[in-house]
Every structure is written in C-alpha cells, then in structure tokens.
Amino acid sequence: MTNRRKLGTVEVSALGFGCWAIGGPFSDTEGKPLGWGEVDDDESIRAVRRAVDLGVTFFDTADVYGAGHSEEVLGRALAGHRDEVVIASKWGNVFDADTKVRTGTDASPGYVRRALEATLKRLGTDHLDLYQLHIGPSIEDAVALREAGEDLVRDGLVRGYGWSTDDPGRAAAFAAGPHCVAVQHELSVLHDAPELLAVCDRHDLASINRSPLAMGLLGRRTASRPATGADIRSAAPDWLRFFRDGVPTAQWQSRVDAVREILTSDGRTLAQGALGWLWARSERTIPIPGFRTVAQAEENAGALAHGPLTSEQLAELAEVATAPGSPAVAAG
Numbered sequence: 001m002t003n004r005r006k007l008g009t010v011e012v013s014a015l016g017f018g019c020w021a022i023g024g025p026f027s028d029t030e031g032k033p034l035g036w037g038e039v040d041d042d043e044s045i046r047a048v049r050r051a052v053d054l055g056v057t058f059f060d061t062a063d064v065y066g067a068g069h070s071e072e073v074l075g076r077a078l079a080g081h082r083d084e085v086v087i088a089s090k091w092g093n094v095f096d097a098d099t100k101v102r103t104g105t106d107a108s109p110g111y112v113r114r115a116l117e118a119t120l121k122r123l124g125t126d127h128l129d130l131y132q133l134h135i136g137p138s139i140e141d142a143v144a145l146r147e148a149g150e151d152l153v154r155d156g157l158v159r160g161y162g163w164s165t166d167d168p169g170r171a172a173a174f175a176a177g178p179h180c181v182a183v184q185h186e187l188s189v190l191h192d193a194p195e196l197l198a199v200c201d202r203h204d205l206a207s208i209n210r211s212p213l214a215m216g217l218l219g220r221r222t223a224s225r226p227a228t229g230a231d232i233r234s235a236a237p238d239w240l241r242f243f244r245d246g247v248p249t250a251q252w253q254s255r256v257d258a259v260r261e262i263l264t265s266d267g268r269t270l271a272q273g274a275l276g277w278l279w280a281r282s283e284r285t286i287p288i289p290g291f292r293t294v295a296q297a298e299e300n301a302g303a304l305a306h307g308p309l310t311s312e313q314l315a316e317l318a319e320v321a322t323a324p325g326s327p328a329v330a331a332g
C-alpha cells in the first residue's frame with residue numbers, strides 16, 4: 001500500500017492536505033495571530049481541486065481555522081466531489097466567526113454535537129469521515145467525549161473519531177473506544193514520535209502527521225525569506241519552536257541543513273523528501289502538509305510518485321541525527 005493508507009474502514013491516499021493556512025487570519029483574545037496570514041480563496045480552491053485531480057483523497061481541517069473560514073472554503077472546493085474524498089475536522093475551540101477571534105475552549109460532552117452541526121453546515125455535507133478532539137482535557141474528561149463520539153457514529157454523522165494529541169497516554173485512552181480510528185500528532189524528519197507510533201500499532205490507528213514540513217522550515221522559509229504580517233510564525237508563541245520573528249531559529253536551520261542533502265539526493269525537493277521520510281517511517285503515517293498555492297499542491301502531491309525514502313536513506317538520516325555534536329543532538 002505504498003500510496004494508500006487505511007483510515008478506519010476507508011482507504012485514503014497516503015498524502016492528506018492540511019487546511020489550517022487556507023482559513024486565513026484569525027487571532028486570540030489579545031489580537032495575536034493564530035492563522036498564517038492573508039489568503040486568496042480562489043487560489044485555495046484551485047489548489048484543493050488540483051490536489052484531487054492528482055489523486056489526493058484526504059483533507060484535514062478544523063472549525064477554528066480562520067474561525068470557520070477553512071471549512072467554508074474546503075466545502076466550496078469539494079462541492080460535487082464529496083463521494084471521492086475523505087474529510088476530517090476537529091472540535092473543542094470556541095470562536096466568534098464575525099470578529100475572527102478564538103474566544104476559548106469547550107470540553108463538555110453537550111458541545112460536541114452542536115459543534116459538529118455547525119461544521120457540517122460550513123462544509124456543505126451530511127457527515128464527516130473523521131472527527132477529532134482539538135484540545136487537551138484530562139483523560140477522565142475525555143472519556144465522556146469519546147462516548148459522545150460513539151453517539152455520533154451511531155447516528156451516522158461521523159464514521160470515526162480521534163484525538164489530536166502528542167501525549168501517548170491520551171491517544172491510548174481514546175483508542176479504547178470502538179470507533180476511534182486515528183491519532184493526529186506531530187511527526188517529521190526533525191521530530192520523531194516513536195511512542196505515539198507504538199500506540200498506533202498497538203491499537204490499529206492511523207497516524208495523521210501534523211507539521212510534517214516543520215511549519216515550512218522543510219520548505220523554503222529561511223532568514224532571507226521570513227514569514228511576515230499576520231502569519232503565526234512571525235509572532236511565534238512559546239510552543240512554536242521553529243521560528244522567531246518569522247525567521248527559522250539558528251538551531252533549527254542547522255538541523256535542516258544537516259538533512260537537506262540526503263532528502264534531496266534522488267531528485268526530490270526538500271518538502272518531497274520530508275514527506276518520503278514519513279512514509280518510510282511507518283505504514284500507518286498520513287502526512288497532511290499545509291498549503292496556500294496551486295504550486296505547493298502540485299509539489300506536495302508530486303511526492304506520491306517518489307514514494308517512501310529507501311532504507312539506506314533512512315539509515316543515513318538516522319546517523320546524521322544521532323552523530324555526536326550533530327546539529328540535531330545539539331539542538332536537543
């Protein structure tokens with residue numbers, strides 16, 4: 001299944017498209033950006049449709065991206081193609097669609113169905129293939145949310161559910177639900193996650209990989225091409241470790257420099273090599289790179305033709321990452 005992956009009972013392309021950036025600007029209650037800056041909706045729609053043409057069948061969004069705008073744009077782009085694609089969204093953040101402010105979170109079981117109904121309306125569909133918890137309540141509180149997910153499956157509103165979490169304990173707790181089919185977590189050639197992949201193996205879950213391009217670091221962002229304006233990378237909250245003031249930090253840039261030659265050694269671009277690493281890492285991985293342009297959609301979908309990196313390339317990368325004094329080790 002080189003180019004296909006299992007997501008619960010359905011099969012999807014091994015590559016999904018992440019729809020955070022195409023939601024456009026939104027912010028927290030202090031006005032700090034939570035989006036990736038201005039977007040051209042027509043270009044976003046063309047990019048989604050181009051991805052479908054090139055064989056991509058999986059799209060990941062969230063209600064909060066662009067305060068509802070990402071779901072609306074994705075719904076417009078996929079109108080008439082609903083049966084050809086698999087759509088995932090997320091709940092848990094609360095926002096004001098008019099002011100485009102994320103106002104807080106809601107981890108109550110009663111909120112789940114309300115949030116889903118609004119999501120379905122924005123997407124213009126009657127069901128989701130995957131519904132993911134987007135916030136980090138305690139495992140005890142999440143058990144009730146897992147049950148709410150089961151109710152939605154029973155009512156035919158979602159096919160399966162999962163948790164977007166980097167905590168293996170939380171992922172495993174959700175996996176106890178019969179229709180939990182995936183965990184969404186960070187994974188990239190710059191950030192391995194062996195414990196989460198082990199949870200996926202143990203519980204037969206898909207591993208949906210967010211930030212597979214390290215938020216553009218494994219792309220074309222450098223000190224001379226900084227992210228600007230209302231792009232979250234230019235404000236860089238504490239959890240965003242790759243960038244400061246829109247520029248890759250020196251430590252992370254040196255990590256990229258250390259892996260670049262191997263990732264691009266067989267004619268792949270850096271981004272395509274980074275996606276190839278993810279497919280070689282496990283047969284459960286589904287990277288969901290973000291995008292804003294048709295050119296990025298074509299380059300990322302083009303990675304499917306290259307497929308996973310070879311075991312030799314993986315071994316070379318492991319050596320670079322673990323060599324004493326290597327940038328990867330120095331950066332911790």
Ligand SMILES: NC(=O)c1ccc[n+]([C@@H]2O[C@H](COP(=O)([O-])OP(=O)(O)OC[C@H]3O[C@@H](n4cnc5c(N)ncnc54)[C@H](OP(=O)(O)O)[C@@H]3O)[C@@H](O)[C@H]2O)c1
Pocket residue numbers: 017018019020021036060061090134164184209210211212213214215216217218219220221271272288289290291292295296299300
């Ligand atoms: N908590 C969560 O659940 C959570 C958190 C984060 C992300 N996600 C999901 O994961 C998806 C992807 O993660 P991410 O947005 O953090 O980052 P990412 O996929 O690692 O990086 C995306 C960015 O990389 C750049 N890029 C994309 N394709 C490229 C190419 N071919 N060549 C060069 N640069 C390229 C673009 O930015 P520039 O061109 O502007 O540099 C793009 O916006 C999101 O869209 C979202 O669906 C979920």
